[in-house]
Amino acid sequence: MRFPEFKGEWKEAPLTKYLEFKNGLNTDSKKFGKGVKFISIMDILNNQYITYDNIIGLVNVDIEIQKRYEVNYGDILFQRSSETIEDIGRANVYLDNKPAIFGGFVIRGKKIGNYYPEFFKYLLSSPTARKKVIVKGAGSQHYNIGQEGLSSILLHFPPLQEQNKIAQFLCLLDHRIATQNKIIEKYESLIKGIGNKLFSLKMRFKTNDGNDFPSWKTKSFENIGKTFSGLSGKAKEDFGIGKPYIQYKQVFDSPQIQIQNCGLVNVSDSENQNNVKYGDVFFTVSSETPDEIGMSSVLLDEVDEMYLNSFCFGYRLSSFEVLSPLYASYFFRDSSFRNKVVKIAQGSTRYNISKSELIKLEISLPSIEEQARIASFLSAVDEKIKNEKEILNLYLIQKSYLLRQMFI
Known part of the structure; x- marks a missing residue:
């Protein structure tokens, strides 16, 4: 795919024709947090x-160091x-006249040739x-690429005028993608803010005839459900084939389980493993930070045979007339409940929660009718977010197609 006004072959050249490579700065951790970008x-x-302006980090170094590691x-x-x-060797361009410096896990390609940066x-x-x-990357558990690997890469370059036209075209698409991301962020902020008001009783719905719903009642976890464990006794070779199981990342990433993302595990008929079912709530038990401990997700699909990973535990409700699964998916992710979970996290370098501590928690619940009203409203906003993400995905597919078709 090419703009019709351009003819002629693109010229192949090594990256060293345009860039001079240098590894970034490694320095004492105490110097971070203030200084230059x-x-x-x-x-x-x-x-x-x-x-x-969009660089986050700061480091305190002298003028000579700044000159050696300057980015322009x-x-x-x-x-x-x-x-x-x-992900090795992913690249970006610096588009600012204010110089910054670059870190040790970064390689700078200093501009020495004539090219259009975007x-x-x-x-x-x-x-x-x-x-x-990617083929220049090396490593086993961790992958690296060096200046020598980058220097040996040959790519095709069109004349500057064509470079400019291609970049301007793709920049327009990137701006639309950025706008779409902002739309999604706006709706995500909306659902978080309204949810917090609803769960903290700062905002309440009325019944269909305009009356107040009944007062909320305090319930303990122990009285409205019971916990169960995930998979046990599994080795590495058991995974990748067999029956579907809910992975840790599925629980962590979303308040509602996306069953299409399940992994596979080999479970024989003679094994005593816990099956999951509609309405079950899952909690992560371990995290590197206390703020991420006990993330929850609810299964809102009817399933035949499905299991839970060993790094989470399940919670099965005794009755959906006390706590609605859809309502639970939003409530257990809200800060009003999350703050309680964080308080029972234990650990120093890694944090954990236990089932026995979680079920001691008490929660305040509205009537099942008010739960339905709250869940329905939040679900409608969620559906809007889903639609906007589908639009974003179409733009990303379009960009991927253009990157395949517009470059040699």
Whole structure:
């Protein structure tokens, strides 16, 4: 795919024709938190392009160090290290006249050739370029790419005018993607804010005839359900084939289990493993930070045979007339409940919660009719978020297609 006004072949060249590579700064951890702007891997991954104002990190270094590790307009920054080979060497471009410096897990490609900076960023994210970068990665449990590997990569470059046209076109699509992300963030902020008001009784619905719903009643976990464990006695070779099971990430990522994301585990008929079913609530039991402990998700699908991973436990309601599963999916993610869970987290370098401590907690619940009203409202906003994410996905598919078709 090409704009019709351009003819002629693109010229193949090594990255060293355009970039001079250098590894980033490693320094004492005590120097971070103040000083000059410091570009990290997260700045490369989390921004459409890098500017002085969207850099998060700061580091306190002298003038000589700043000069040695300075990043200027048009320089390309590469991710030097990654946990997966697919993410090695991801790149972004610095588009600001205020100089910054770059960190030890980053490789700077200093601009020494004549190229259009935004085009270079899109070129490096194209499937062709990514394949050439990935094969230069090395490692087993952790993957790295070096200056030598990047220097040996050959890519095709069009004339500057065509570079500019391609970059402007793709920038328009990126701006639309950024706008779509902001729309989603707006709705996610809305559902979080309204949910918090509803669960803290700062906002309440009325009955259909305009009357108040009954007062909320305090219930203990012990009296409205019971806990059960996830898979036990499984080895690495048991996974990848067999029956569906709910993975840790499914519980952590979403308040409602997305069963299409289940993994597979080999469970024989003679094993005594706990099956999950509609309405079950799952809690994560371990986390690196107390704020992420006890994340919950609810199964809202009828399933025949499905299991739960061993790093979570389940909670089965005694009656849906006391607590609605749909309501539970929102309530257990709200800060009013999350704050209680964080308080029972135990640990120092890693945090855990126990089933016995969780079921001692008390919660305040509205009538089942008010639960239905709250859940219905929040579900409608959730559906809007889902629709907006589907639109975003279409834009991302379109961008992926263009990156395949517009670059050699």
